[in-house]
Amino acid sequence: MRRNLGSRVMASVLVNAVYTMINYPIVLVSTILAPFSLLIVIAFVSHGALLPVAVGGAFIMTMISSGTSMQQDLSHLKNDFKLQDMVVSSPTGAAVYFLGMSISEIVYSLPVIAVLVVLASIYVHASAVGYLMLAAVLAIMFTFSVALGFVLSTISTDIVQSWAFAGIVSTVISALPPIYYPITYIPMPFQYLAYLSPATYAAEIMQEVVGAGIVIFSGTTLTIDWVVIIAVTAAMLAIAVKKARWRDP
Amino acid sequence: MNAIYDHVGMETLICKGLNKEYEPGKYALRSVSLSIPASGIFALIGRNGAGKTTLVRILATQLMPTSGSATIDGMDVVRDADRLRESIACVPQEARLIGWLTPRQLVMSYLYWRGFGKAEADDRGMAALRKLGIERFANTLGRALSGGIKRKVLVAAVMASEARVLFLDEPTTGLDPISRAELWGTLQKLKKDHFIFLTTHYLEEAERLADTIGILDNGRLMAMGTLEELRGMVRYPYSIKILSKTGVEKPKHGELIVGADGQKQIVTTEDEANRISTKLIRAGVRLSMSPLSLDDIFYYVVRKPIEAGDNNDEEESW
Numbered sequence: 001m002r003r004n005l006g007s008r009v010m011a012s013v014l015v016n017a018v019y020t021m022i023n024y025p026i027v028l029v030s031t032i033l034a035p036f037s038l039l040i041v042i043a044f045v046s047h048g049a050l051l052p053v054a055v056g057g058a059f060i061m062t063m064i065s066s067g068t069s070m071q072q073d074l075s076h077l078k079n080d081f082k083l084q085d086m087v088v089s090s091p092t093g094a095a096v097y098f099l100g101m102s103i104s105e106i107v108y109s110l111p112v113i114a115v116l117v118v119l120a121s122i123y124v125h126a127s128a129v130g131y132l133m134l135a136a137v138l139a140i141m142f143t144f145s146v147a148l149g150f151v152l153s154t155i156s157t158d159i160v161q162s163w164a165f166a167g168i169v170s171t172v173i174s175a176l177p178p179i180y181y182p183i184t185y186i187p188m189p190f191q192y193l194a195y196l197s198p199a200t201y202a203a204e205i206m207q208e209v210v211g212a213g214i215v216i217f218s219g220t221t222l223t224i225d226w227v228v229i230i231a232v233t234a235a236m237l238a239i240a241v242k243k244a245r246w247r248d249p
Numbered sequence: 250m251n252a253i254y255d256h257v258g259m260e261t262l263i264c265k266g267l268n269k270e271y272e273p274g275k276y277a278l279r280s281v282s283l284s285i286p287a288s289g290i291f292a293l294i295g296r297n298g299a300g301k302t303t304l305v306r307i308l309a310t311q312l313m314p315t316s317g318s319a320t321i322d323g324m325d326v327v328r329d330a331d332r333l334r335e336s337i338a339c340v341p342q343e344a345r346l347i348g349w350l351t352p353r354q355l356v357m358s359y360l361y362w363r364g365f366g367k368a369e370a371d372d373r374g375m376a377a378l379r380k381l382g383i384e385r386f387a388n389t390l391g392r393a394l395s396g397g398i399k400r401k402v403l404v405a406a407v408m409a410s411e412a413r414v415l416f417l418d419e420p421t422t423g424l425d426p427i428s429r430a431e432l433w434g435t436l437q438k439l440k441k442d443h444f445i446f447l448t449t450h451y452l453e454e455a456e457r458l459a460d461t462i463g464i465l466d467n468g469r470l471m472a473m474g475t476l477e478e479l480r481g482m483v484r485y486p487y488s489i490k491i492l493s494k495t496g497v498e499k500p501k502h503g504e505l506i507v508g509a510d511g512q513k514q515i516v517t518t519e520d521e522a523n524r525i526s527t528k529l530i531r532a533g534v535r536l537s538m539s540p541l542s543l544d545d546i547f548y549y550v551v552r553k554p555i556e557a558g559d560n561n562d563e564e565e566s567w
Binding site: 089093 | 347
């Protein structure tokens with residue numbers, strides 16, 4: 001009986017990230033460019049003033065994109081290739097498969113994360129505590145997005161549905177909220193709409209850390225932000241665990 | 250039909266009253282019961298929608314049964330699924346080789362999922378690709394391979410694993426006759442130390458490969474046994490398939506069977522088959538006559554014999 005957990009996690013990372021990048025290098029270019037579209041626009045329009053905020057926003061966007069990709073990848077491998085069924089009839093369980101697929105999304109995003117780290121080292125100035133807070137926010141948003149991706153993948157039955165979910169998630173979770181710019185730039189009453197997305201709360205924390213005084217949030221607001229992103233992520237994880245359907249009913 | 254054989258060893262596959270109801274009243278399996286030795290090759294044949302894939306998915310722990318139970322080597326497919334998954338592997342019916350992976354990468358990844366380390370996965374994976382004669386494609390991207398080779402890669406992946414029980418859901422669909430024959434050769438070698446549960450549309454495949462054959466129709470196991478046992482069910486050793494649309498008389502010794510598509514088949518004795526076929530040919534009726542094959546048995550089992558008095562208005566003298 002083999003219990004090589006490392007191998008089992010590695011299998012998902014290889015199939016869903018490493019082999020893709022090795023065999024189709026063009027995906028590296030596409031992945032790196034994805035979060036830069038809005039970052040560049042915001043940087044130019046604000047004459048560079050919002051560049052630190054936009055770089056922080058690109059980090060959050062990258063984490064959320066991981067979840068979007070997760071649901072598409074899981075659906076694709078399950079419905080189009082029946083690969084998940086082959087894994088179900090193997091010693092690898094749901095938790096290990098999910099863990100491997102989550103890590104694969106981070107691995108897939110490593111090139112863009114590397115570029116953003118370089119940009120952040122130039123344009124973002126924060127304290128050590130600030131960087132820790134930023135890392136925590138990114139980790140929470142990543143957990144939220146992959147849990148959401150997993151839940152949606154259990155619902156979608158084919159690639160068309162999967163694309164539809166990805167479009168909705170992308171708009172509601174990442175395009176609508178003020179990730180690349182302060183929420184004060186959104187006119188009322190649309191700010192209330194932005195608060196429907198957990199990404200807005202994460203962005204506020206990030207902007208407080210990297211904003212260099214562009215936006216200042218009260219302690220109460222930031223506390224609420226932390227509570228909301230942690231609670232929403234916990235709820236999404238709970239739903240993911242409940243929805244986990246390794247064997248079809 | 251509930252086929253219960255008396256196999257009491259550990260290496261057995263036992264289903265008891267297995268049901269699968271996808272929606273209220275929509276059954277994919279109806280009270281399937283069987284007991285077979287989990288060794289050699291078991292071929293499950295049936296029409297599209299007969300329930301073959303549903304049965305495979307339940308046994309391969311991918312799908313929950315609605316009721317009933319199934320055990321493989323003494324392990325329940327529901328209660329002992331984690332333990333059972335150590336010794337089973339499955340190639341689903343619609344499984345495809347991922348276009349952006351090479352055969353070597355796919356096979357190795359599958360072996361990683363089964364817990365093998367890099368060196369062992371590479372050794373076993375390459376050995377399996379070699380056995381199936383596709384080693385030269387090991388490093389070619391899946392999108393550049395033919396459908397037959399892609400199918401073989403998936404079979405290579407489960408072959409390379411440590412699993413003793415292999416579920417192959419229509420493994421030769423889409424293969425050209427030569428590739429199919431090559432895969433048959435591989436399966437015949439594999440069955441020495443594996444139990445292979447395969448489903449197929451190709452009755453010749455079941456006839457050539459299987460130690461035991463099951464016929465599933467409309468979710469029910471209609472017949473099961475060795476080819477000889479199945480032949481014994483029909484009672485008559487010869488078959489005449491009527492290829493022309495014409496009425497035929499019921500044989501003095503034998504049965505006239507008609508399917509939903511209107512095709513008629515007579516199963517009868519050799520002498521009677523000769524007499525009837527001579528008469529039909531003289532009347533210009535196209536037909537094929539042969540000793541009873543699995544094909545004939547399958548038609549016999551899934552179609553109902555015409556009872557005396559039925560269909561009289563269709564009959565003509567010839």
